[in-house]
Amino acid sequence: MRVAVAGGTGVVGRYVVASLAALGHEPVVLARSAGVDVLTGGGLDAALESVAAVIDVTNVKTTSRRAAVGFFDTAGRTLLAAEMRAGVQHHVALSIVGADRVRMGYYEGKVRQEQLVAAGRVPWTLLRATQFHEFAAQVVDAVPGPIAVVPKMRSQPVAAREAAAVLAELAVGPPLGRAPELAGPRMEDVPDMARRLLRARGSRRRVLALPLPGAAGRAVAEGALLPTSPGARARQTFTEWLAEER
Template structure:
């Protein structure tokens, strides 16, 4: 099977490419660095030739409201048009749990616009909505830091390891399109401040985490349970302790 992975050199994409190649598939790791650009359209038609499945893992270089919306709309239109022309049989996209109840946040509006383009395209599809990645913990702490304190809320948080995300994406890429959404999440649920405090403790970071932040994400107010699945979700196998052990092995 020929599979094109858009964003195939990134955190999730590189893992997905590796997993699919190990199973004997012909996989193109598509990114501007490899000559395939969903914004300009460069290299898209050639990449789509005889392609069975497209996995879209691309992310916007800017999270500013207007820029991120333009990125996902432009990339989505160019990619889906190329897929239609080439007769691609399955479009798999990675999205975010709770995206439709956080439409006050620019990034979530952009991801929802991406989902809508996919649904309206006529290309058979699978949308995988994921919770936040364990790999984001450092960035979350840094965004909420004021001096030596980290101010975060007690919103529910169910982070998933990038390795598990990649396994789910590879699995769905090889399965039949569901023409709908499915949700994936980590195996453990925390209060956001609690898991960030544990992460900082494990990294010997002296910053103090305080549970007094507003329930917000990407600068917008959210509900207490917006970041976790509302119903059934497939759960990853890697909990925080196992993930942390793997980080130490890489160091």
């Protein structure tokens, strides 16, 4: 089975590609480095030839609502339109647990993506997952300096590799609509994750935990991004992931 992975060179995408290959399927990478642009549509029609399913793990690094909504809206519309032309039978999208409970930039972009998928004509599955273990590194590496500013946030992080494996399994199965939420095995404090990561790196940088502004900041600090319904729980803890990375 040919399965295309939009964002197939990213943090999650590269694991999705590996998971599909391990299951005996043929992954097709949709990325600029592979000659495909999901924003403009360049190279997309040719890449989707004989593709049965598409897994969308595209991403944009921004905290701007305008930029996030613009990216996910454009990429989503472009992908879904190309899938209709190619006769793709299953669209799988990755979103975030609690995205609709946090009215803030990036999360509003993910909500727009979800809306497009649900309203589209391609049969779909949507998987909401919690933040990845890699999130701690993304936060501390965002701005260099002696102090790492980290948002006060509670999470139940999951390994990107495990999330990718679930996406691959979903893609080769029937469309489910909203799949059960995926979360990690235990709850973590994000500033504490950052401190442990820096210690593991042998870094002397200090972590300054600051609340994000407004109602959205209070929401993530109080656990708005934690799962609220039954769903799959991954195995690897952040501690185990950290030891593996080190």
